[in-house]
Amino acid sequence: MKRINLNLAVQMMNNRPNVKEYSSEYQEQVVELILQIQQQEYNIPISKEDQPDLFKIEEFYQTGNGNFWVAIYDEKVVGTISLLDIGNHHVALRKMFVRKEYRGAIYKTASLLLETALNWAKTRDVHAVYLGTTPQFLAAHRFYEKNGFISIPPTELPKNFPILQVDKKFYKYDLNT
Structure with a gap:
């Protein structure tokens, strides 16, 4: 019984995307992924x-x-995440997108991407991660809250935070706790 469960666990781990730092070879796939999700899935x-x-x-x-990372599965970009340095030991989490088929518990793509970015930020003397998102990304709101992000009013954003026109909901993740 334990051998079967161990084999299943190894198989599931091997079924996860590989998160790596962005390089220019992925640029076309990154643009296609992000535009497809923004335009077709969310009608932005x-x-x-x-x-x-x-x-x-x-x-x-x-x-x-x-920094900027991509999640790769079968040599395809299936997810992205980035941290934008906005000064004063703060970063803005940007461009977090996951192809619909790779969301959820099977692949854990979003969790892998976020974990990679936050772990990287902790090694860089970053004190806080901020993000802005659109009201219609309800699943994203739940995801960020489940992962320790706190909803904040726009007045609590650092002055260098780049607010996008579509951003109406804001979060903070404190790395000092």
Whole structure:
């Protein structure tokens, strides 16, 4: 019995995406994934031209205390997450997207991405992670709250936090606790 359970656990672990730091070879897949989720799944009227950061990820995200990661499954990008350095030992969590088929308990893609980003931030003397999201991302709200993010009013955001037009709900994760 234990051997079967162990084999099942190993199989499930091998069935998880691999999270790695972004490199330019993934740029086209990252843009396609993010636009598909924004436009088709959530009907947000946003274009790739509205998001120039997607075409200069290394310069925009991978500097200072910032970074960008991709979740890879079968050589496909199935998820993204980034931390944008906004100064004063603070970062903004941005571009967290997971392909619909890879959400939930089977693949744990979102959890793997968030865990990678938060663990990385802890090694970089980051004190807090802030994020903004849209009201319609209810599952995302539950996910962030389940993972220790606290809902905050916009007045509690650092002055350097980049508020996007679609962001109406804000969260903070304190790394000092």
